[in-house]
Amino acid sequence: MTEIKINDLNQVFNHQNVLKNINLEFKNKAIYGLLGNNGVGKSTLMNLMTERILPTSGYISINGHNIHNNDVALQQMYLLNEDDMYSPSLKVRQIFNLTNEIYGNFNFKFAKLLSKKFDLNLSLKFGKLSTGYRTICKIIVAFCVPVKYVLLDEPTLGLDANHRNLFYEALINTYSHNPRTFIISSHLINEISKLLNYVIFINNGKIILNNSIEIIMKNSFAITGSKDDVKQYTRNLNVIGKRNLGKLSTFYVYDHINNQTKSFNIKIEKMNLQRLLICLSNIGKEG
Numbered sequence: 001m002t003e004i005k006i007n008d009l010n011q012v013f014n015h016q017n018v019l020k021n022i023n024l025e026f027k028n029k030a031i032y033g034l035l036g037n038n039g040v041g042k043s044t045l046m047n048l049m050t051e052r053i054l055p056t057s058g059y060i061s062i063n064g065h066n067i068h069n070n071d072v073a074l075q076q077m078y079l080l081n082e083d084d085m086y087s088p089s090l091k092v093r094q095i096f097n098l099t100n101e102i103y104g105n106f107n108f109k110f111a112k113l114l115s116k117k118f119d120l121n122l123s124l125k126f127g128k129l130s131t132g133y134r135t136i137c138k139i140i141v142a143f144c145v146p147v148k149y150v151l152l153d154e155p156t157l158g159l160d161a162n163h164r165n166l167f168y169e170a171l172i173n174t175y176s177h178n179p180r181t182f183i184i185s186s187h188l189i190n191e192i193s194k195l196l197n198y199v200i201f202i203n204n205g206k207i208i209l210n211n212s213i214e215i216i217m218k219n220s221f222a223i224t225g226s227k228d229d230v231k232q233y234t235r236n237l238n239v240i241g242k243r244n245l246g247k248l249s250t251f252y253v254y255d256h257i258n259n260q261t262k263s264f265n266i267k268i269e270k271m272n273l274q275r276l277l278i279c280l281s282n283i284g285k286e287g
C-alpha cells in the first residue's frame with residue numbers, strides 16, 4: 001500500500017533547480033535507500049518530506065492528505081539528520097524523556113538496550129558527547145520514537161565500523177519487531193544495500209532509478225572478456241559502463257540477460273549496487 005506520495009515536486013535555491021519534477025511513492029513498511037552523489041538533493045527531499053522547508057512547487061501527501069500545515073501527518077514522521085537539535089546541557093536520559101513528552105509511547109526498553117549495546121552513558125550531557133556518540137544518541141531516539149515513517153539522513157556519519165554494524169543490526173531488529181517505513185540516505189552503498197527493499201537513485205535533480213533491490217540486482221551484470229567478444233555479446237543489451245584492463249574489457253550491463261555464452265569467451269558476474277550507481281551517474285559524461 002502506498003502511504004507517502006510526492007507529486008510534481010520542484011525545489012529551486014538561488015536559481016539552482018535542485019529537484020526537478022519529482023514524482024515518487026513510498027510503500028508502507030518498507031526500507032528505502034535514497035541514494036545519489038554529493039549535492040544531488042537527498043537532504044533537500046527529506047527536509048521537504050518533513051516540512052522543514054517548503055517546496056517551490058508541487059506537494060507531498062500521506063494517505064491522500066497534503067502534509068502542508070498538517071500536524072497529524074507531520075507527527076507521523078521523524079527525521080534524523082546532522083543538525084543537533086538538542087540543547088547541549090540536556091542529558092541523554094532527559095532527551096529520551098523529552099521525546100516521550102513530544103511523541104508519547106517512546107520505547108524506553110529498547111532505548112536502554114541500545115544504549116547498553118552502544119555503550120552510551122545516559123547521564124552524559126549531549127554537548128559532552130563525541131560526534132559519533134551524538135549520532136548514536138540520535139539513532140536511538142529515531143528507533144524508539146513511535147512514528148510510521150523514519151527518515152535517516154546519513155545516519156552513520158562519524159560512526160566507526162563496529163558502531164555501524166551495531167546500527168545495521170539495530171535497524172533489522174527494530175524493523176522486524178515493528179515493521180514501518182524507513183528512508184535512509186547513505187554513501188556507504190554496499191554496506192547499506194543488504195538492508196534495503198527499494199532503491200531510489202537521484203542524479204541531476206531527477207530520479208533515474210526507482211525499483212526493488214531484488215529486480216535491480218537481477219538486472220545488474222559485469223561481463224568480462226576480450227573486447228570483441230564482450231562487444232559482440234552485449235550488442236543488443238543496455239550497456240551502462242565500460243572498463244578496459246590490458247587486453248580484457250568489462251562492460252557493465254543493466255538488462256535481462258540469458259546465460260548463453262557458449263560461443264563467447266566471456267565471464268558473467270553480478271555487478272554490485274555501488275558499481276551500478278557509479279555507472280548510472282556517469283552516463284553521457286564520457287563524451
Ligand SMILES: Nc1ncnc2c1ncn2[C@@H]1O[C@H](COP(=O)(O)OP(=O)(O)OP(=O)(O)O)[C@@H](O)[C@H]1O
Pocket residue numbers: 013014018036037038039040041042043044045
Ligand atoms: N537552504 C538552502 N539554501 C540554498 N541552497 C541549498 C539549501 N539547501 C540545499 N541547498 C543546495 O541544494 C543542493 C542539494 O543539497 P542537498 O544537501 O540536498 O544534497 P545531498 O544530496 O543531501 O548532498 P550530500 O550527499 O552531499 O549530503 C546543493 O547544491 C546545496 O548547496
